[in-house]
Amino acid sequence: AANNLVNIVEVGPRDGLQNEKGVIPVDVKVELINRLARAGAQNVEVGSFVSPKWVPQMGGTPEVICKMERLPGVHYAVLVPNQRGLDNLFALLSQSNASPPLSDEISIFTAATDAFTRANLNTTTAESLTRLEPVARAALDRGLRVRGYVSVVIACPYSGQVDYKRVRDVAKALADMGCYEVSLGDTVGQGTPEKVAEMIEEVKKSVPVENLAGHFHDTYGTAIANVFAALAQGIRTIDSSVGGLGGCPYSPGATGNVATEDVLYALKDSQYKVAGSQLGGGTIDLDKMVDIGWWISEQLGRESVSRAGRAIRSR
Numbered sequence: 001a002a003n004n005l006v007n008i009v010e011v012g013p014r015d016g017l018q019n020e021k022g023v024i025p026v027d028v029k030v031e032l033i034n035r036l037a038r039a040g041a042q043n044v045e046v047g048s049f050v051s052p053k054w055v056p057q058m059g060g061t062p063e064v065i066c067k068m069e070r071l072p073g074v075h076y077a078v079l080v081p082n083q084r085g086l087d088n089l090f091a092l093l094s095q096s097n098a099s100p101p102l103s104d105e106i107s108i109f110t111a112a113t114d115a116f117t118r119a120n121l122n123t124t125t126a127e128s129l130t131r132l133e134p135v136a137r138a139a140l141d142r143g144l145r146v147r148g149y150v151s152v153v154i155a156c157p158y159s160g161q162v163d164y165k166r167v168r169d170v171a172k173a174l175a176d177m178g179c180y181e182v183s184l185g186d187t188v189g190q191g192t193p194e195k196v197a198e199m200i201e202e203v204k205k206s207v208p209v210e211n212l213a214g215h216f217h218d219t220y221g222t223a224i225a226n227v228f229a230a231l232a233q234g235i236r237t238i239d240s241s242v243g244g245l246g247g248c249p250y251s252p253g254a255t256g257n258v259a260t261e262d263v264l265y266a267l268k269d270s271q272y273k274v275a276g277s278q279l280g281g282g283t284i285d286l287d288k289m290v291d292i293g294w295w296i297s298e299q300l301g302r303e304s305v306s307r308a309g310r311a312i313r314s315r
């Protein structure tokens, strides 16, 4: 039977908040994570162990993961850019005897172009892969799940249209390191459904589609269309951000991820079912997500930019 169950990876607390200029209190981040998990989210990216000089907003991640609830059945992932980040995570895991552990998954990341990898990780793509390989191995040895990201899978803010063969090769390299899933990031948000389909067709030649995810920023308003293009290609995991929060500090002008509320709404009457925990009624609760999207946006001093979130709130 066709698998029509769609997994959502909620990246709001990480991708959503990393680009915010103002200081966001740890307690607000903790409440955001707790609310997301209680709404049924089973995969939450909660922060980053990156250099606070590079991304100051994620500097509080150790406190956040110590204070957040950890519900059984929920994966709490953190971004790790290098060995130093992994060492910091391991030190924290060793200090705490928490069960379930503070975090059970790391996300490693690189990009399809050297120009973007240079801006985001201060090295080339090939060198980043060389550095990430032992990081992935050490995390796997410790029983963590490892997820991989390829950024700029469609267009690069520094070098333009991307060669999808490069995307394929980088995705394959991450899969070969033991990433159970590789998320394909349209960082800039310039993707169109046609291009997304073409890119995924290329990547599928080297990585099974079951191991791929789609990560679409909504700069040009095509993110929902791109989600459906990815689903049509067989992808069943979509990264999204409550309230449409987000953006990468090294992708100037790019807006947030596709809003989780918009994905949930668009999938409502479709052949697909969104996976979620019992707390969300076996799926992710749309109304709760709308409330969370408004709540966090108001914490940031603005309105929710989720289209579904705005429409549902005003009816």
Ligand code: HMG
Pocket (backbone or CB within 6 Å): 015, 018, 048, 049, 050, 051, 052, 053, 054, 055, 079, 081, 082, 084, 085, 086, 088, 109, 120, 121, 122, 149, 150, 151, 152, 185, 186, 187, 215, 217, 247, 248, 249, 250
């Ligand atoms: P670097 O400057 O080349 O690193 O940056 P370095 O090794 O020379 O270290 C510089 C300083 O940072 C040193 O401190 C290190 O100890 C420290 P100092 O001696 O100057 O006091 N340092 C660290 N501190 C804490 N945690 C660490 C760490 N590593 C070094 N892990 C580095 C290299 C990788 C550190 C840097 O480039 C970095 O942190 N990059 C991360 C950038 C980032 O987080 N970007 C956003 C996430 S990716 C994204 O948003 C895309 C995605 O959503 C998908 C998509 O949309 O495409 C995933």
Ligand code: MG
Pocket (backbone or CB within 6 Å): 015, 185, 187, 215, 247, 248
């Ligand atoms: Mg992103």
